[in-house]
Amino acid sequence: MHGTSYSIGRSPKRLEDHPLLTGAGRFAADIAFPGQVTMRVVRSPIAFGRILDIDTRAALDCPGVLAVWTAADLTELPPIDFRMTRVDGLEPYRQPVLARDFVRYVGEPVAVVFAEDAYAAEDAADLVFCEIDDLAPRLDPLDEPGAFAPGKDAGLRTEPAVLRKGYGDVEAAFAAAHAVVELDVAIGRHSGVPMETRGAVAILDPDTDILTLHGAAKVVHYNRDAIARMLGREPDLLQLSESHVGGGFGIRGEIYPEDVLVCAAALRLRRPVRWIEDRREHLMAANHSRDQRHRMRAAVDARGFILGLDVCFFTDQGAYIRTHGATVSDLAAALLPGPYIVPAYRVEGRIRLTNKTPCGTYRAPGRYETTFARERLIDAIARRLGLDPVAVRRVNLIPETSMPFDRGIDALGTHVVYDSGKYRDLLDRTLDHLGYPALKADLAARRAGGEAVGLGLAVFVEKSGLGPRDLARVNLGPDGAIRIVTGACSIGQGVETAMAQICAETLQVPIARMAVIHGQTREIPIGFGAFASRVTVMTGSAVKLASEDLLGRARVVAGRLLQAEPALLTYRDGAFHHSETAASVDLAGIAAQSGEGLTGEGLFETSHMNYPYGVHVAQVRIDRETCGVTVERYLVAYDIGRAVNPMLVEGQIVGAAVQGIGGALLEEFVYDADGQPLATSFADYLMPTSREAPPIEVLLREDAPSPLNPLGVKGAGEGGLTAAGAAIASAVDDALGHPGLVTRLPITPLALHEALTASAKR
C-alpha cells in the first residue's frame, strides 16, 4: 500500500473535528445532571497568614445554600500526594484540599459552598469571612530560606530540597580553562493557561455505589487510584471519565483540591456536584510554572568548547509542592547541557517555596528554562572570545558518530541516553534553508538604514516517550467496525486520528470507520495518559502491536474460511487473498464469521525516553521609542524521527511556538509587594493574539528515527516551544547591537527599556 490517503506519513482530516465544529462537543462545563449541586470555592485574599477563624454563618443562611465546609469538616482527607519525582522530605509541603492553620497564597481554597445554582453559590461564597493573622509573605526565592510554619514547626524550611547531579571532573576543567564565562539569567513565571478553565463533575450511582468523576484529563488511571486512596474507597468504585478537553499543556488533568472536593461532596450530599472554574480563579489557582533563576559558570578553551559547566539554579515552586514533586527541577538539572558535549558538569537545583501559586509543569518543562539559560551562555562565550555564535555551537554539538550518547545522568528516574540525532546536519540544513549569509547581510543593511532588526538562533534537545508501558486493544466488531481502546488521554492534540492512522497502516483499511477510546478508566486496566510527549510513542507503539496481533488472529480465521494454510495467504487492502484460487475474504467478512468479533492486544514497554532535537530561529524588529518587540519571522527546524501525520505535527509545532513567543515577550504572573497577584484576568495576563503571532515556518525532518520503538517516532508536542525564549533573546540583542543585553524573560517593553537604561549608565 502505502500510498493510501490515511497511512502513516499522510495527513487525513481529523476524526475528532465534526462535533467540535458544530457545537456538539462535550467539555467539562457542558456536563450537567438533574439535581446537581454547584460548588463554589472561597479563596484566601491574603498571601500568608495564620487562620484564626472562618465564619460561615452568613453564607449558610443564604437561600439555596446546602452546606459550607472548611478544613474542620474534612479532617479525614489527606493532602494531595505526588504523582511524579518523589524526593525524600517533601511530604510535609503537600497541599491540603482546604487550607489548614495557614493560608499560603492568594487564591488558596479555604472553604467551599454548595448551592442550588452557580449564581446562589457565588453570592454565598462572598459572605464567608476569613479572619487571618497576616504574616510577612516570602516572595523572593533567593532570600535566605526561613520557617515554613512559623511558631508551629521550626524544622520545616522554605527550601524543602536541593537536587544535585553531575559527572566528570569539574575542578580539573576549570583549572585547565582558557577562560571562565559567568552568567546569571532568569525565566519569569508563566503557565499553560488553556482556553477551557478546569471543571469537575462528580456523580454517585446509588445502585452500584460507583462514583464517576467527569472532566478528568491527562492521567485518568493514576488519578483514579490516587483519589480513591484519599477518599478511602476501592479503586473499582471510582471511575474517571474524560470528555472533550480544551487544552492541557501540562497543567490540566493533575489532581487539584477541587477534584477531590467534588468527589467527597457527591458522596456526602448524595447528589451530583459540579464545579466549573472561572478565569480569575484559574489564573491564581491552577499550576503556574517556569520561574527559575540560573547562575552558570563555564570553563572554555580557545575555540569556545565547554570543558566544564557549573550551575546553581533556583526554582520558585510557590506555596506548596503539588503532584509533580521535584519534576521541573529534576528535568532542568538533567537536561541543561542539551545538545552539547560538556565533558564535565555539576548542577545544584534549589527548590524554594514562596507565597505564590504553586507550580507544576508547563509544556517543555525544565527545557524552556534551561535552553534559555544555556543558549544565553553560549552567546556569552562567543562574545567573550570574539567568535561567531554559530561556530561556537558547532564546536560543542554532539557528533552523530557519538550516538547513542550516554549523558551519565538520570532524569525522571530514567537514564539519559540520547538515542539518535544528527545535530550538526540539522544546524546546516537550517542555515541553508534561511540562506543565512544573505539574510544576515540583509539585516545588517536594514540596521545601517536605522532599523533595529536582528536574528537569533538556538539549538535544543527535547525528550519524549516516557514509559514505562502502555496497553492497547484493537477490536474488530461483528459489523466490521474497528474500535481502538487505549489508556491514553486526549487534550486536543489529535490522538484519535494519529492512533487510527497507525492502526490503518497495519490493517490497510480507512480510518473513517474507526473509533478511538481514550481517557476512560472503565474501558482498560492500564493507562499512563498524555504527558511528556508520550502518546504517539508509547500508545502508538502499543496500537501498532495490537493491530498486528489482531491481524494474526484474523489470518487464522481467514485460513479456515479459505481452506488454506494461514501463512500462505497474502494480506492486501484489508483482505486476505489465496494465492492459487484467487479467493479472498476481507476483515468485515472475517468479523461476521467470528461471533463476538476479534480483539488484538499490544503492550509496549520501554525503560528509556527518546530525544528529538531542533533549532529555532527568530527575526525581530524593535521600536526604539516604545521598546516593543515584533517577531517578523520564525523558523522551527525539528527532527522527530518519523511523522505519523505531518499536518498534526506542524499544528503542534506552530501552536507551541506561539506559546513560546508569549512566554518570551508577553506573559508573566506578577505579584505586588504584599503577594497580591496582579495578573488575574486576560486583560493583565497577556497571551499572543493573531496580531502578535508571526508566520511560523516549520522545517520538519525525519533524519534520525528512534531505534527505541517499532514506529521510529519521537514526540512532537513540545519542541515548537523549547527554544523560543532563547532565540528571541538572541535576536533582540542582535537588533540593538547589544550582545548580552537580555538576561531575563519575558522581554516586556518595560523590561527592555530598563535594561537599555541600565546599560547606558554603565
Next chain:
Amino acid sequence: MNDRLAITLNVNGQSYPVTVEPRKSLADALREDCGLTGTHLGCEHGVCGACTVIVDGRPVRSCLMFAVQAEGLAVCTVEGLAEGEALHPLQRHFWEQHGLQCGFCTPGFLMLAAGAFEADPTIDEAEMIDVLSSNLCRCTGYQNIAKAVSLALQDMRAGV
C-alpha cells in the same frame, strides 16, 4: 435581584421561552436554559471571544450581554451555522486546514468570522484577518485559522 423574568429568546430561528434572573448573561441563558452548549465561556470578562454569537447580524460577546437584552433580537449560535448536514464554508475550511486542535475556541472564531461577514459582506481578507485578533486561541498559533478563514471568505463571497 432574584426576581425572575419570563422572556422569549429567538435562537437559530427557534423560540425559547425562558425564565431568567435579570443579571443572567446571554451566554449562561443559551447554555443552561436553551441547552445550547456550543457557545463556550473562556473568561467571562470580554477578552477571549470564546462566547461570540451573532446578534442581529453582528458578532457579540455573549458573556457581556444580559439575556434580557437579547429579547426580540435574532441570535445565531454555532449550532445554527450548518445547513442541516451541509457544513458552513467556515466549518468546512477549519476542518480541511486543521484550524482547530482542542476545539474550545472554535465556535467563537466561527461566529466571529461569520458575523463579521454578515455585518459587512464586502469585508476584504486583510480586514477579516485583523478581526480575528479579537479572539484568543491557545492551541493553533492562529496560522491555520487565518488560512481557513481566508479560503472560506472566498467561498462565502461566491456563495458556495
